[in-house]
Amino acid sequence: xxxxxxxxxxxxxxxxxxxxxxxxxxxxxxxxxxxxxxxxxxxxxxxxxxxxxxxxxxxxxxxxxxxxxxxxxxxxxxxxxxxxxxxxxxxxxxxxxxxxxxxxxxxxxxxxxxxxxxxxxxxxxxxxxxxxxxxxxxxxxxxxxxxxxxxxxxxxxxxxxxxxxxxxxxxxxxxxxxxxxxxxxxxxxxxxxxx
Numbered sequence: 001x002x003x004x005x006x007x008x009x010x011x012x013x014x015x016x017x018x019x020x021x022x023x024x025x026x027x028x029x030x031x032x033x034x035x036x037x038x039x040x041x042x043x044x045x046x047x048x049x050x051x052x053x054x055x056x057x058x059x060x061x062x063x064x065x066x067x068x069x070x071x072x073x074x075x076x077x078x079x080x081x082x083x084x085x086x087x088x089x090x091x092x093x094x095x096x097x098x099x100x101x102x103x104x105x106x107x108x109x110x111x112x113x114x115x116x117x118x119x120x121x122x123x124x125x126x127x128x129x130x131x132x133x134x135x136x137x138x139x140x141x142x143x144x145x146x147x148x149x150x151x152x153x154x155x156x157x158x159x160x161x162x163x164x165x166x167x168x169x170x171x172x173x174x175x176x177x178x179x180x181x182x183x184x185x186x187x188x189x190x191x192x193x194x195x
Contacts (some may be wrong), residue, residue, distance in 0.1 A: 001144060002167040007193040008060050009182035013052030017045035017061035017093065020107070029065055030160040032113040036087045043107075044092040044100075053096060055103055056180025058195065066163055066195060067091065070104040072178050076153075085112035085151050113157035114164075116146040124159070134159035140189035162194050 010016075020026050022042045028035060045061060047053065057069040068076075076083050088106040095101055117124070123138030137159060147154070152166040165173075170183040184193070 001147070001149070003142065003144065003147075003164050004167055004170050004183040004185060005140060005162040005164050005189060006058075006066075006170075006195050007182045007184050008058070008195050009180060010060065011054050011056050011179050013054045014056050014180060015047040015053050015059065016051040017059050017067060018048050019062045020045055020065065020091070026063065029063070029107065029109055030155070032111050032155070032157070032160075034087065034111045035089060035109060039087075039089050041090075042092070043089065044094060045105075046094045046098070047096050049096055055093070055101060057178040058180035059093070059105065060180070060195065064161055064195060066108040066110075067105055068108050069178075070106070072173075073106050073108070075173070075176060075178070076108070083108075083153075085148070085154060086110050108153075110153070110155045110163075112148065112151065112154070113160065114142075114147050114151065114154045115157045116142045116144070117156045117159050118143050119158065122159075132158060136191065137189070140186045142186065161191065162189070 021044050022040050057072045059067040061067050073088050087109040089109050090106050093101045093105055118141040121141040124134045125136040127133040127135050152169045154164055165183060
């Protein structure tokens with residue numbers, strides 16, 4: 001399988017979400033810790049007043065969570081293998097006036113992180129406090145043989161910032177015209193463009 005990484009590609013006047021609210025231990029959402037059983041019913045985001053009001057299918061947010069529309073969620077769940085490692089955690093989005101928007105959204109939370117980052121080839125900078133975690137990479141190099149062959153979208157275990165997609169799934173997402181998301185080659189990795 002070939003892989004690409006997801007990029008943020010906003011529509012004109014797209015909104016940006018602030019940090020997630022009413023979720024304890026939200027750091028677990030980038031560490032693969034399952035949260036479905038204790039997910040709060042009032043989990044929410046507020047649209048940042050410094051940005052637009054348009055709602056894309058993929059919303060940029062503080063914290064690098066993958067926040068997707070119900071339409072994209074349904075597309076991904078149409079084939080179970082695409083979401084076998086992913087919890088769909090419902091959230092409310094509040095508009096600039098603090099009112100809930102009508103469109104349902106979820107956090108697509110990857111619970112089976114893949115031990116596939118080639119740390120040396122990626123030129124990784126390790127976290128000084130926790131050297132099992134990677135802070136930055138010069139380039140994104142993964143070991144395809146280390147990826148569960150049933151997984152089509154995932155985060156990496158040591159470096160959870162980028163969301164990686166199997167190329168065929170990424171192409172189908174683009175063909176459907178979902179907004180707010182694009183894809184780039186791993187060799188072109190640019191941390192300023194990730195979701």
